[in-house]
Every structure is written in structure tokens, then in C-alpha cells.
Amino acid sequence: MEAVGEQPRADSASTHGNGAPARVCPHFHAAIELIGRRWSGAILWALGESPHYFAEITAAVPGLSDRLLSRRLRELEAVGLVERSVEEGTPARVSYTLTEKGRTLVPVMGDLREWARAWKLSS
Amino acid sequence: MEAVGEQPRADSASTHGNGAPARVCPHFHAAIELIGRRWSGAILWALGESPHYFAEITAAVPGLSDRLLSRRLRELEAVGLVERSVEEGTPARVSYTLTEKGRTLVPVMGDLREWARAWKLSS
Numbered sequence: 001m002e003a004v005g006e007q008p009r010a011d012s013a014s015t016h017g018n019g020a021p022a023r024v025c026p027h028f029h030a031a032i033e034l035i036g037r038r039w040s041g042a043i044l045w046a047l048g049e050s051p052h053y054f055a056e057i058t059a060a061v062p063g064l065s066d067r068l069l070s071r072r073l074r075e076l077e078a079v080g081l082v083e084r085s086v087e088e089g090t091p092a093r094v095s096y097t098l099t100e101k102g103r104t105l106v107p108v109m110g111d112l113r114e115w116a117r118a119w120k121l122s123s
Numbered sequence: 124m125e126a127v128g129e130q131p132r133a134d135s136a137s138t139h140g141n142g143a144p145a146r147v148c149p150h151f152h153a154a155i156e157l158i159g160r161r162w163s164g165a166i167l168w169a170l171g172e173s174p175h176y177f178a179e180i181t182a183a184v185p186g187l188s189d190r191l192l193s194r195r196l197r198e199l200e201a202v203g204l205v206e207r208s209v210e211e212g213t214p215a216r217v218s219y220t221l222t223e224k225g226r227t228l229v230p231v232m233g234d235l236r237e238w239a240r241a242w243k244l245s246s
Contacts, residue, residue, distance in 0.1 A: 021175055021183045024165045028232060030246040031239035036159015042147045052144055060144045101242050108238050109151060111231045116154035119224050123153040 034079060035105070039064050039072050044081065044102060045109055051085065051097035081105070157202060158228070162187050162195050167204065167225060168232055174208065174220035204228070 035041050039061065046052065046060035058069055073096060076082040081102040087093045098106070116122075158164050162184065169175065169183035181192055196219060199205035204225035210216045221229070239245075 021169045021171055021173075021179060024168050024184050025236050026246045027239035027244055028168055028236035029165050030244040031235050032159055032164030032232075033161065033246065034244065035235075036155055036161075036164060038156065038159075041155030041159060042152050045147050045151055046144045048144055050144075056144060061147050104241070105238055108231070108234045109155075111234055112154050112158075113148050113151035115228055115231050116150035118227070121150055121153040121157065123149045123156065 034081075035109075037072070037075070039068060040076060041109070043069065043072050043076065044098065044105065047082065047096060047098050047102070049098065049103060049106060051095040053093060053095050057096065076102075158232075160195070160198070162191060163199060164232070166192065166195050166199065167221065167228065170205065170219060170221050170225070172221065172226060172229060174218040176216060176218050180219065199225075 035044060042061045042064065043057060046057050052060075054066075054069065054073075057073075058064060058066060061069070073082060073084070077084055080099055083097050083099050085095050085097065087095065158167060165184045165187065166180060169180050175183075177189075177192065177196075180196075181187060181189060184192070196205060196207070200207055203222055206220050206222050208218050208220070210218065
């Protein structure tokens with residue numbers, strides 16, 4: 001909350017009727033649009049901190065289709081939150097795990113969950 | 124992270140190949156789908172902790188149309204995150220502020236912002 005100009009704040013410049021609030025923080029905005037994309041948050045949550053196979057993720061996220069899970073996993077891979085590994089074998093098996101970048105998001109997701117639980121939000 | 128069965132975790136039950144991860148926490152899922160809806164996070168951020176007029180919010184969120192801001196404000200009001208006040212006068216002015224429920228989300232948004240800044244995400 002230290003960077004004036006990028007944070008929610010209650011000082012005079014952002015007070016009611018005294019002008020517009022500071023421009024929305026581009027870091028926050030990028031993050032919320034990324035993990036807030038439909039199903040992405042749930043997929044990251046399901047991955048948690050250990051690798052999982054595709055079918056394990058679908059089992060953990062009711063309502064998510066295979067097609068959309070594939071797409072979201074590719075997007076999350078592209079932004080460096082998820083890593084895909086192919087295990088040799090017949091058939092080869094593909095598993096997904098959070099990268100370090102993804103793992104550091106886990107506590108923030110935990111805080112959001114605590115907020116939601118406190119206010120009794122539920123899907 | 125205390126509630127086994129709803130949290131990301133690294134114990135044997137969620138380990139690679141040993142079964143599906145726990146079902147995604149419905150509290151977390153509801154919260155991320157709510158504030159992750161396109162522009163909603165940015166609007167909550169712009170409101171910060173003091174009331175703002177409609178035009179002030181649009182100024183703080185580049186790219187957001189009046190039509191979509193109206194719709195999102197109604198949604199955020201419906202779920203109890205934002206409160207609308209009409210100031211008598213000619214013309215009457217309408218301002219928006221976070222409710223207590225919305226204000227308690229501000230620190231979580233701040234943590235997400237810190238994560239995004241650390242990983243150099245930007246919109």
C-alpha cells in the first residue's frame with residue numbers, strides 16, 4: 001500500500017468529489033484479469049502444489065469441459081504459471097504442475113478463500 | 124490452509140498419480156469468478172476506500188465503457204460489494220462506495236498486486 005498513485009487510498013486526492021481516483025494499478029489489473037478468467041482460478045487451485053494429470057483436474061473442477069481445460073492449461077502455460085511434463089510410456093502420460101510463479105500465488109488464493117469464507121460466498 | 128479437503132496441499136492424497144486433487148474450494152471459486160469477471164476487479168480497485176462518482180471511475184479505468192461500468196456496478200451492488208448513494212440536487216449526483224464486505228477485500232487485492240509486481244505482470 002506504499003505506492004501513491006497506484007493504490008486504493010483515502011487521502012484527499014481520491015476523496016469523493018475531489019477528482020478521479022488514481023488510475024487502476026496495471027499490475028493488479030493484469031493479475032486479476034489473468035487468474036479471474038473463467039475457470040483459470042479453479043484450475044490453479046486444483047493444481048495446488050503437486051503435479052496432476054488432466055483427468056484429475058477435471059475431476060476436481062465440476063462443470064469444466066475437457067476442451068476448455070485444454071485451452072486454459074495452454075494459456076496458463078504460456079504465461080508461465082503452469083508447466084506440462086510428458087512421461088514416457090505407452091501411452092505417454094501428461095501431467096501439469098505449478099511453476100514457482102504459480103506456487104507463489106497459492107497463499108494469495110488462500111487469502112481470497114478466507115475472505116470468501118468469512119462472507120459466506122459459495123459457488 | 125487448515126481445512127483438508129478444500130485446500131491446495133501436498134500430502135499423499137493429492138500427489139501425482141495417486142488420485143484427483145481435492146474438489147476446488149467453493150468459497151474460493153465463487154470469489155475468483157466474482158471479482159475476476161472482466162473489469163470488476165479494476166472497478167473495485169478504483170473505488171478503493173472512498174466514494175467516487177461514475178465519471179471518476181471511468182477516468183480511472185481506461186478502456187472501460189460507460190455501458191459496461193453500469194452493468195458491473197449493478198452486479199457488484201447486487202452481491203453487496205458496492206453501495207450506491209444519490210445526492211439530492213439539480214442534477215442529482217450518484218456516487219459509489221465499497222461496503223464493509225468490499226473494503227475487507229482491499230488488502231487481498233493489495234497482495235495480488237504485490238505478487239503481480241514481483242513477477243512483472245502488467246496490463
